[in-house]
Amino acid sequence: NNGPINTNNELDMNQRKVVQYDSYSDSTDYEKGHGTHVAGTILGKKAADGINESSGLADGVAPGAKLAFLDMGDSKGGLRTPSASRILGTGYEAGARIHSASWGGSSNAYGYLARSFDDFLYKNDEMLVLVAAGNSGGGNAFASVGEPATAKNIISVGASNSFGDDLSRGMLGPNHVASFSSKGKTRDQRTKPDVIAPGHYILSAGARPDKKGECDPSDGKVPGAGGNRDGLLSISGTSMATPVTAGTAAIIRQYFLEGYYPSGKKKETDARIPSGALVKAVLMNGAQYMTGVDNRGSVFPSVPYDDIQNFGRISLIDSLSLSDKTNLEAIVDEYELNGGVSQIYNVTIQGSCSSLNVLSATLVWTDPPGANGCTSCVLNDLDLKVEKYGTNGEIVNTFYPNGLSRPDDRNNAERVRLDGRIGEAHEGLVKKNDTFGIIVKANNLVTNSQKYALVITGCFGGKGNILDTTDSVFATGATSMSGLLDAEDWINQLEDALYAIAAAGVLFILLVLTCCYACCKWGDCNSVHYGHCAQWIPFTNSVHFDRVSNSDSDHSAHN
Helix, strand or coil: CCCCCCCECCCCCCCCCEEEEECCCCCCECCCCHHHHHHHHHHCCCCCCCCCCCCCCCCCCCCCCEEEEECCECCCCCECCCCHHHHHHHHHHCCCCEEEECCCCCCCCCCHHHHHHHHHHHHCCCCEEEEECCCCCCCCCCCCCCCCCCCCCCEEEEEEECCHHHCCCCCECCCEEECCCCCCCCCCCCCCCCEEEEEECEEEECCCCCCCCCCCCCCCCCCCCCCEECCEEEECCHHHHHHHHHHHHHHHHHHHHCCCCCCCCCCHHHCCCCCHHHHHHHHHHHCECCCEEECCCCEEECCCCCCCCCCCECCHHHCCCCCCCCCCEEEEEEEEEECCCEEEEEEECECCCCCCCEEEEEEECCCCCCCCCCCCCCCCEEEEEEEEECCCCCEEEEECCCCCCCCCCCCCEEEEEEECCCCCCCCCCCCCCCEEEEEEEEEECCCCEEEEEEEEEECECCCCCCCCCCCCHHHCCCECCCCCCCHHHHHHHCHHHHHHHHHCCCCCECCCCCCCCCHHHHCCCCCCCCECCCCCCCECCCCCECCCCCCCCCCCCCC
């Protein structure tokens, strides 16, 4: 930072990174702190003197963002959880609109915390909260997702394998879910987690409380998977996957704030403030199918919309439309329906983009909070379906969301993806000049109306892309020894299309609830020491982060 950090919860927007610190529990730190690691993944940017930035070996996903801390961890590794209004409200007051929480419990019920998170989001619908699903999925353990990742309006994040130097020998590639990643369903039979992101292993900042300034190894060599060198640390967990997703959400939010939609080019007059539901819909719409669970010696099968991967692995390339850069065009809408009313969006497949045979539509709404312990927790039931029309306008096919052959009345995020490429599930059903109707219906509401966000991507007649993804690491079955990209290369691979959005400085605050401090990311480690965090972490991107766990490899806790 530019100077010492004020730990009295006072806002200082002149600071380079840490603009707010709420010392709810304490203001101490520990070596290689978990909170430092997740915060660095989201928005870390090296500055040896706390002022002048340079490229680090493990900079974050959204390096132009700022953050605020809510300290929930004590010096003994325990977690003190304040009210949800303090957890989520602190960052909100500072202008943050994305919150990342790498902590949680063991119950898969819809309890007090889940309800409180949903209530806050329902009343503050610009905000998005991302929560680690948990690390209790080993041995193919289902119903292992833990509250507050059981909330409806958040994004619950599971972990996949990484690639390159972030894999240990024998691990399969990034298209496989990590064995420890917690699985659904929730007790009321909703599907979780929502998405998957790299989390086994992730290289990021390693706290050095007694060191000021440069923390990268002087020889420029990064530690291997699960190791540490100087100020760099490689660990794994859904806590690591959650900040990856939070940083990605930050870029999506900035995409709309800076007017990249609908042209794919920055245009001030197109700037809009997206709802949390819209950012969530963009993330989930672009998520890609995965192969299965890497159980180190065997692969447990997984299919889309199951309780292992659900919507799949997040992918910005498949989520945002950028002129001449990405494989798709997008239509987004935020609308409000009264009960019993439908809204129809008609599209025609045309143009020359490489996604010609793929059509995807995702519906997300911020639902009113349910009752503690509810067994049917979604209160306002919206339905999504896609109809394909014949040459005379007749309906020739009807497609329902989330892999079902009927409407989904359990979840408040629904997707229909039609992949008409050769060898895929809907081969031949999506081709040039085909017309489709995407229909949203307010089927059963407990309130007078319900707002929603809808994202539709496909080839709708715009300019073709120039991006070749045929050699994508996600399209291969490669293992750790096959020359896959490392995390830094993964970020760099997106620079042409996406990094320009973040490099100029994110236009909102990234708040992190965490007890730990990344010296190589944020400057003077002697100005404040944050101590042991619990075995849980909340942290947020644009809205704050919570604390991170002290156990770097303990998969029984939310890392």
